Amino acid sequence: MGNPMKIRAANKDGVTEVKVLVSHEMETGQRKDSAGAIVPAWFITELVAKHGDKTVLNCEFGPSVSKNPYLAFKFKGGAKGEKVIVSWKDNKGDSRTDEAAIG
Amino acid sequence: MNNQRRTVLKSGSGAALLGMLAAAGIITPGIALADWNKAAFDAKSMADTLKALGAGQPADSKDVQVTGPDIAENGAVVPVGVASSLPNVSMVAILIEKNPNALAASFVLPEGTEANVQTRVKMGQTSNIYALVKSGDKFFMATKEIKVTLGGCGG
Numbered sequence: 001m002g003n004p005m006k007i008r009a010a011n012k013d014g015v016t017e018v019k020v021l022v023s024h025e026m027e028t029g030q031r032k033d034s035a036g037a038i039v040p041a042w043f044i045t046e047l048v049a050k051h052g053d054k055t056v057l058n059c060e061f062g063p064s065v066s067k068n069p070y071l072a073f074k075f076k077g078g079a080k081g082e083k084v085i086v087s088w089k090d091n092k093g094d095s096r097t098d099e100a101a102i103g
Numbered sequence: 104m105n106n107q108r109r110t111v112l113k114s115g116s117g118a119a120l121l122g123m124l125a126a127a128g129i130i131t132p133g134i135a136l137a138d139w140n141k142a143a144f145d146a147k148s149m150a151d152t153l154k155a156l157g158a159g160q161p162a163d164s165k166d167v168q169v170t171g172p173d174i175a176e177n178g179a180v181v182p183v184g185v186a187s188s189l190p191n192v193s194m195v196a197i198l199i200e201k202n203p204n205a206l207a208a209s210f211v212l213p214e215g216t217e218a219n220v221q222t223r224v225k226m227g228q229t230s231n232i233y234a235l236v237k238s239g240d241k242f243f244m245a246t247k248e249i250k251v252t253l254g255g256c257g258g
Contacts, residue, residue, distance in 0.1 A: 015217070026225075028203075028225070030203060045139045046139060054213070054215075055213055056213060056215065056216050057210060057211070057212065057213075057216055057220075058210070058211035058212075058213070059208060059209070059210045059211070060139055060140060060144070060208065060209045060210075060211075061207075061208045062144045062204055062206050062207050062208060063204070064199060064202050064203075064204065064206075064207040064224055064225045064226075065207055065208050065222060065223070065224055065225070066179060066180045066181070066222075066223035066224055066225050067179065067180075069222060069223065070182075070221075070222055070223045071220070071221070071222050072184075072220065072221040072222070073210075073216065073217070073219065073220045073221075074216070074217040074219055075215050075216040075217065076215045076216075076217070077215060
């Protein structure tokens with residue numbers, strides 16, 4: 001399941017800015033451990049952000065996105081108290097969904 | 104790497120074909136994620152990545168901005184942003200030329216979402232970063248060189 005995401009959403013002049021900090025290892029599959037064995041790749045492949053029922057961002061990540069990925073984007077609309085829902089899925093089939101209210 | 108398999112994967116973006124391949128045991132369902140563009144993320148060179156994204160030869164545009172540090176002390180965490188003033192931007196991608204796989208992330212922006220995204224990426228070495236933006240049916244690109252003093256891929 002992974003640890004909860006930190007999501008901040010703030011509306012200013014009709015535009016909502018969303019900042020997401022995901023907790024994930026984002027292992028590239030290029031690194032070797034102390035025994036010389038390759039550490040298998042483990043990274044988020046997809047991340048979807050929704051405002052209510054409407055998808056506002058659809059991302060695909062490769063392993064070269066940093067550990068504990070950070071993401072910021074803006075969309076038109078959104079009002080105080082409405083929900084922003086973010087879900088991700090990784091290459092091992094794990095997933096997680098968190099939500100935050102627009103402030 | 105089996106060349107024929109490459110071709111099949113590239114051409115077979117349709118879910119039906121992927122399902123067929125999965126059933127035939129050529130690719131296991133666990134690996135064949137429904138939407139993830141494997142061909143694009145597996146592509147090593149810039150040209151192959153652009154091809155897999157269907158971008159062809161994007162034109163350089165002043166209306167696309169890549170933001171990031173001139174010098175990144177730690178290649179494991181390099182803040183990169185892409186912004187564009189072009190109309191109808193439906194896709195944004197971040198590519199790092201000298202990484203093992205050029206494509207770092209791609210974003211699909213539905214209507215109403217601004218062409219302005221920021222994230223953090225890993226860089227193995229000093230490289231040009233390309234921001235690819237799809238506006239209408241056309242692709243545009245901008246580039247910025249980021250110097251890395253400490254690599255972010257192992258080491």
